[in-house]
Amino acid sequence: MADLVRIGILAAVYFWTAKFGLMMDAVSGFATLVWPPAGISLAALLLFGLRLWPGVALGAFLINYSAGAPALAAFGMALGNTLEALAGAYWLQQKIGFRNSMDRLRDVLGLVTMAAVVSTMISATVGVSSLWMSGVVSPASFRSTWMAWWLGDMMGDLIVAPLLLTWNPLPSGGLRRYRVVEAACLAALVVVGGLIIFRDLAMSEPKFYSLPYLVFPLVIWAAVRFGPRATASVTFVISALAIWGMAQGTGPFRSGGLSDSLIYLQSFMGIVAVTAMVLAAAVSERVKSERTMKEYAGELEVANADLAMMIDVIAHDLKEPLRSIETFSQMLQERYAKEVDDRGRDYLRRVIRASVRMRQLLTDILSLSRLKQVDLKRERINGIVIAIKAIERLDARIRESHAVVRLGSQFPDLNVDKTLGIEAVYNLILNALKFSGEGRPPEIEVAAYQGPGGAGIVVKDRGPGVPVELSGRIFKLFERGVGREIEGTGAGLAIVRQVVERHGGKAWVEPREGGGSEFIISFGD
Amino acid sequence: MNPSSIGVLLLVEDNDDDVLLIRETIQDANFAQRIFIVTDGEQAMEFLRKDGQYKEVPVPNIIILDIRMPKKDGFKVLREIKENPGLCHIPVIILTASDKEKDMMKSYEKGASSYIVKPAEHAKFCDMIRHMVFYWKSVASIPAAPDPSA
Numbered sequence: 001m002a003d004l005v006r007i008g009i010l011a012a013v014y015f016w017t018a019k020f021g022l023m024m025d026a027v028s029g030f031a032t033l034v035w036p037p038a039g040i041s042l043a044a045l046l047l048f049g050l051r052l053w054p055g056v057a058l059g060a061f062l063i064n065y066s067a068g069a070p071a072l073a074a075f076g077m078a079l080g081n082t083l084e085a086l087a088g089a090y091w092l093q094q095k096i097g098f099r100n101s102m103d104r105l106r107d108v109l110g111l112v113t114m115a116a117v118v119s120t121m122i123s124a125t126v127g128v129s130s131l132w133m134s135g136v137v138s139p140a141s142f143r144s145t146w147m148a149w150w151l152g153d154m155m156g157d158l159i160v161a162p163l164l165l166t167w168n169p170l171p172s173g174g175l176r177r178y179r180v181v182e183a184a185c186l187a188a189l190v191v192v193g194g195l196i197i198f199r200d201l202a203m204s205e206p207k208f209y210s211l212p213y214l215v216f217p218l219v220i221w222a223a224v225r226f227g228p229r230a231t232a233s234v235t236f237v238i239s240a241l242a243i244w245g246m247a248q249g250t251g252p253f254r255s256g257g258l259s260d261s262l263i264y265l266q267s268f269m270g271i272v273a274v275t276a277m278v279l280a281a282a283v284s285e286r287v288k289s290e291r292t293m294k295e296y297a298g299e300l301e302v303a304n305a306d307l308a309m310m311i312d313v314i315a316h317d318l319k320e321p322l323r324s325i326e327t328f329s330q331m332l333q334e335r336y337a338k339e340v341d342d343r344g345r346d347y348l349r350r351v352i353r354a355s356v357r358m359r360q361l362l363t364d365i366l367s368l369s370r371l372k373q374v375d376l377k378r379e380r381i382n383g384i385v386i387a388i389k390a391i392e393r394l395d396a397r398i399r400e401s402h403a404v405v406r407l408g409s410q411f412p413d414l415n416v417d418k419t420l421g422i423e424a425v426y427n428l429i430l431n432a433l434k435f436s437g438e439g440r441p442p443e444i445e446v447a448a449y450q451g452p453g454g455a456g457i458v459v460k461d462r463g464p465g466v467p468v469e470l471s472g473r474i475f476k477l478f479e480r481g482v483g484r485e486i487e488g489t490g491a492g493l494a495i496v497r498q499v500v501e502r503h504g505g506k507a508w509v510e511p512r513e514g515g516g517s518e519f520i521i522s523f524g525d
Numbered sequence: 526m527n528p529s530s531i532g533v534l535l536l537v538e539d540n541d542d543d544v545l546l547i548r549e550t551i552q553d554a555n556f557a558q559r560i561f562i563v564t565d566g567e568q569a570m571e572f573l574r575k576d577g578q579y580k581e582v583p584v585p586n587i588i589i590l591d592i593r594m595p596k597k598d599g600f601k602v603l604r605e606i607k608e609n610p611g612l613c614h615i616p617v618i619i620l621t622a623s624d625k626e627k628d629m630m631k632s633y634e635k636g637a638s639s640y641i642v643k644p645a646e647h648a649k650f651c652d653m654i655r656h657m658v659f660y661w662k663s664v665a666s667i668p669a670a671p672d673p674s675a
Contacts (some may be wrong), residue, residue: 070559316622316623319622320540320643321623322645323542323622323645324540324542324543326645326646326647327542327546327645327646327647327650328542328647329645330647330648331647334647354645355647361646
């Protein structure tokens with residue numbers, strides 16, 4: 001029942017808007033350059049379903065028959081108009097999954113190509129052929145009639161259909177006050193501009209042929225600031241004012257007869273409509289992708305914080321039973337080692353060793369997780385201060401290993417969180433202390449770095465060097481470039497990387513001239 | 526009271542293993558004459574207020590308190606102790622697995638006398654308890670309870 005009503009309404013609307021179109025100096029009496037029904041029928045079929053096609057057929061037949069076309073010709077024209085609407089709507093829905101909001105580039109391009117350009121050819125060809133076969137159109141005027149028909153239908157699809165589609169459903173939710181003011185300004189300028197350009201307001205003779213270009217800032221404003229709905233509305237209003245002006249004999253596109261003038265005007269408005277709709281869709285897509293990116297970034301931040309907290313909690317909860325295992329096995333070793341045989345004592349040693357290692361790993365995980373959460377307190381500080389503080393922290397280890405640590409000169413000023421900077425250099429020197437040449441104590445140089453990635457510090461050792469294939473991996477958590485014979489968990493360099501990345505810098509390793517490695521950290525520009 | 530040891534110690538600790546360790550080490554070090562153990566914050570406050578089953582218990586001279594505990598955490602217990610005029614004189618030692626700076630700062634802000642992170646190694650744990658015992662027996666003096674008639 002609802003569909004029957006809709007079909008009836010569609011037929012009536014089709015009829016009356018077509019009547020208005022036919023008043024605009026229709027070529028050969030039927031092919032008008034202003035044909036809103038093409039856009040109305042396309043929008044109706046897209047909004048309410050293809051089953052509304054009888055409304056198009058009925059409206060088209062009645063208008064053409066009442067305009068004086070022979071019954072067979074009126075039937076042919078109605079067939080062409082119906083096929084046009086059906087084909088346009090079907091292709092848009094099936095081929096591109098058309099969205100009525102027209103806020104994607106594919107929707108706009110689909111409407112322009114499949115509906116406005118291609119589907120309208122069906123109607124023009126079938127309709128004009130029917131008129132020709134009925135003798136209404138002579139072979140000589142076939143081409144001009146076909147062109148007028150095609151262009152008129154195309155404009156219906158480009159200007160009327162987007163207006164109906166984008167306003168359905170009606171927008172919910174209000175605009176902020178400054179947006180309402182902006183929209184009102186735009187609307188006022190559209191009307192005043194339209195009247196100036198197309199109704200020769202404020203001038204007796206339209207000698208300014210560049211005046212129509214004033215339309216572009218208005219549609220661009222609508223596209224960029226208000227999206228497809230406003231763009232379709234502005235385009236429609238300007239187009240309506242232009243056609244009204246043309247009918248009244250005003251505007252810059254006047255040239256000879258009305259239909260000739262309309263060809264210029266509609267071509268111009270077609271270009272305006274397509275440009276504006278494409279721009280509006282592109283802006284909408286960009287705004288949407290920015291919003292999505294922001295949402296993802298927010299979600300990612302929350303997920304990261306949750307993950308860091310989870311790591312913290314897990315590491316803490318694991319530490320407690322582990323402390324019991326370690327302590328009680330140590331007590332067992334201290335107090336009851338004599339009561340078990342060598343194998344039993346070996347087992348006990350292994351339990352203790354494993355629990356100590358696990359504790360170290362958990363401690364490192366906690367350090368790394370805290371490093372991710374801590375707020376950076378950047379300050380301008382000379383690199384030598386960082387280097388000296390890190391070396392001081394390792395004083396005992398340096399003495400113990402008889403290492404030779406040389407400190408370079410001319411360190412740059414660094415914009416760095418002092419505590420974290422020291423932590424990074426500390427870990428680099430600690431790493432270097434583990435590696436030395438055969439039978440020699442470690443030889444370490446802590447020097448200034450200035451180069452790609454900004455200012456930083458380099459720690460050089462005389463160890464066995466890092467194979468190229470491992471140079472990226474060793475900065476990952478628990479990735480070790482050496483076997484268990486070298487102490488450590490493999491978290492030190494991961495901590496270094498975390499520190500410099502939080503500063504926007506980089507950490508990497510290069511071979512040192514004469515053997516060994518250079519571990520370089522930069523703290524960004 | 527044995528002058529070389531503190532009279533009564535209240536240990537508030539939910540971890541059974543830690544209870545055993547702390548108790549053993551404290552006993553070895555002859556830190557306190559009597560050790561009472563409660564396993565959560567609510568029990569601790571009942572003990573200190575002498576509620577229910579704790580009617581006859583003495584007022585402790587020192588309290589060793591864990592932070593992460595069921596029912597009522599160490600921070601709340603510490604705050605209630607320090608807000609209670611009859612209990613606020615008792616030194617409270619926080620003994621916890623947390624090495625977070627914010628936990629330490631919070632403990633001192635709420636009136637803890639010291640903050641000790643439980644070491645994982647048994648030898649260090651014993652050392653730490655011995656240091657604590659030395660401090661409270663030889664360096665610091667345990668404050669006397671306020672005179673109720675004053």
